[in-house]
Structure formats: structure tokens, C-alpha cells
Amino acid sequence: MRLDVVTIFPEYLEPLNVSLVGKARARGVLDVHVHDLREWTYDRHNTVDDTPYGGGPGMVMKTEPWGDALDEALADGYEAGAHSPVLVVPTPSGRPFTQELAVELSAAPWLVFTPARYEGIDRRVIDEYATRTRVVEVSIGDYVLAGGEAAVLVVTEAVARLLPGVLGNAESHRDDSFAPGAMANLLEGPVYTKPPEWRGRSIPDVLLSGHHGKIARWRRDQAFARTALNRPDLIERCEASAFDKKDREILSILGFAPEPGGRFWRRPTAVEE
Numbered sequence: 001m002r003l004d005v006v007t008i009f010p011e012y013l014e015p016l017n018v019s020l021v022g023k024a025r026a027r028g029v030l031d032v033h034v035h036d037l038r039e040w041t042y043d044r045h046n047t048v049d050d051t052p053y054g055g056g057p058g059m060v061m062k063t064e065p066w067g068d069a070l071d072e073a074l075a076d077g078y079e080a081g082a083h084s085p086v087l088v089v090p091t092p093s094g095r096p097f098t099q100e101l102a103v104e105l106s107a108a109p110w111l112v113f114t115p116a117r118y119e120g121i122d123r124r125v126i127d128e129y130a131t132r133t134r135v136v137e138v139s140i141g142d143y144v145l146a147g148g149e150a151a152v153l154v155v156t157e158a159v160a161r162l163l164p165g166v167l168g169n170a171e172s173h174r175d176d177s178f179a180p181g182a183m184a185n186l187l188e189g190p191v192y193t194k195p196p197e198w199r200g201r202s203i204p205d206v207l208l209s210g211h212h213g214k215i216a217r218w219r220r221d222q223a224f225a226r227t228a229l230n231r232p233d234l235i236e237r238c239e240a241s242a243f244d245k246k247d248r249e250i251l252s253i254l255g256f257a258p259e260p261g262g263r264f265w266r267r268p269t270a271v272e273e
Contacts, residue, residue: 001106001163002031002082004073005113005152006066008048010034012149021157024166033073040068049118058119066125070112074132077110085110087135088155089126090148094137097155099178101138105155106162113155115148182220185234185242189222221250228254232266240264 005013013034016022024030038046042064049059074085086108095101105111114121126135140151160166178184192203206218224247227234235251240258243251248258256264 001029001108001160002033002077002080002110003113003156004033004035004077004085004111005115005149006035006037006069006073007113007115007147007149007152008037008117009147009149010036012147013152015153016156020166021160024160024163027165029163029165030160033076035069035073037065037069040065040072052119060119061116061121063122063125066114066121067128070114070125070129073112077112082110084108085112085133087126087129087133088113088152089121089135089137090115090140090151090155091120091137092139092142092144094139097138097140097151097158099158100184101136102155102158103162105136106159111159113148113152115152117147183223185227185238186220186223187227187231187234189219189226217246220247224250224254228256228266232256235264236266238263 003016007013016032016034017025021030025032037048041047047062048065049061052058052060070087077085086105088105088111090113114125126137129135138151138155140154145151178186192207196203196208204218206214209215224235228251235256240248240262243264251264255267257267259265
């Protein structure tokens with residue numbers, strides 16, 4: 001996979017040289033190119049922003065540097081043999097970034113990121129490149145950052161670990177929170193390792209039993225419990241048909257009931273006056 005990032009802060013992307021992503025780059029699984037947007041400015045102040053039309057606070061990133069930078073980054077990629085680029089635009093107004101979207105992006109051979117600053121990029125830039133390639137506007141959460149570089153790191157890490165050869169064990173992400181399949185709408189439960197006792201706290205007996213069926217059931221029940229506590233909305237959006245008999249039993253214990261439409265809803269808790 002090829003990654004291109006256009007930014008006014010190339011140093012912000014240094015973490016792409018460490019950990020799993022750095023190792024993937026060293027092995028040639030990832031081909032990362034970071035471009036300094038200011039190299040495509042044409043005044044002595046290297047200006048990349050201007051005041052917004054219509055008035056209001058803040059500044060808007062200009063069309064010219066972005067257009068020239070993206071043209072050159074795309075031309076360089078095509079010349080190197082890359083194809084089918086996806087323009088990934090980090091923005092609070094974008095599509096929520098989920099594990100499902102990470103899996104989708106991991107199948108793309110080439111991602112081009114446009115992390116913005118200030119009030120964002122002049123909309124004409126996004127509209128222009130949407131006529132040339134696929135554009136995905138992505139939000140990593142319901143909050144606003146000073147810039148999109150942190151979002152680039154988040155998306156890259158989530159996508160890169162799904163690429164063949166990046167994780168030491170290819171099955172490591174199978175039971176992750178939100179992983180496609182049985183964990184699609186569940187949070188992963190607690191995990192444990194040696195020693196078997198620490199500061200008076202021991203390992204749940206079932207994990208020491210060697211009974212793989214019981215361990216799998218315990219882990220799934222723990223996933224339901226954590227999801228019910230922290231993200232009950234995930235359970236409520238699932239079709240009841242996604243759960244087996246044992247799943248329904250634990251959901252009932254956790255306060256969920258099936259509705260006629262085929263989904264589960266959380267029963268209201270009685271409140272004493």
C-alpha cells in the first residue's frame with residue numbers, strides 16, 4: 001500500500017517511523033510519502049490560508065497550494081506504478097471512522113491524506129478531486145482538533161495493522177472490538193496474562209480450565225457486559241438474529257429485551273421515589 005500525506009507539519013507524522021507502521025515501512029509493506037504543503041506556495045511568507053468569503057472568524061486553506069501539491073503527489077504515485085487512489089479527508093463533519101471503514105480502506109492500494117488546519121480546506125479542492133478519484137471524508141470522533149494530522153495517524157494505524165504481514169499473528173485482530181463477524185457490534189472484554197495472582201487479584205478460574213468452549217463463551221459474555229456498560233447503543237442497533245440462544249440469555253440478564261421489529265432494546269430501570 002502507498003500512503004501520501006500533504007501537511008504543513010511534516011514533523012507531526014514522525015510516528016509513522018515507529019512501532020508496527022515503522023516496521024511495515026521497513027519491510028516494504030507500506031510506502032509512505034509525506035509532503036510539505038508550503039513547498040507549493042509562491043510568496044515569501046509561504047502563505048497557505050486566507051480570510052473566508054462571507055466573513056466570520058478563522059482562516060481557510062487556499063486552493064492553489066493544495067491543488068498543486070495534490071497534482072504532483074498523484075502524478076508521482078502514478079509514475080511509480082500506484083493506482084486507484086482514495087483521497088482521505090480528515091474532518092469533524094465526515095463519516096465516522098469505524099473498524100468497518102478501516103477494513104474497507106485496507107483493501108485500497110493507495111491512500112492520499114489531506115489533513116487540514118484552521119477552518120479547513122476551500123471546498124472547491126475536495127469537489128475538484130472528487131471528479132478524478134474516490135473521496136472519503138472521515139471523522140475520528142465528535143470533537144474538533146487543531147489539525148488533521150492526529151487523525152491521519154489514527155486512520156493509518158488502524159488500517160496498516162490489517163494489512164497482510166504487519167501483525168506477527170494474522171489472527172490477532174479477529175477478536176478485536178468491532179471486528180467483522182461475531183464481534184462486529186461488541187467491545188472486547190478484559191484480558192489477562194502471567195502471573196496468575198497479583199496484589200491479591202487472581203485470574204478468573206475459567207481461563208485456567210483449559211476448556212476452550214467455556215473460555216470462548218466466557219469471553220463473549222464479558223464482551224456483552226462491557227458493551228452493555230459502555231456502548232449499549234451498539235447492541236440496540238443489532239438484529240436479534242445476530243445472537244444465539246446463549247447470547248439472548250446474557251442480554252436478558254444485562255437488561256435487554258427483543259422487540260417485535262427484531263432488535264434488542266434496553267429495558268428502563270425502575271427508580272424508587
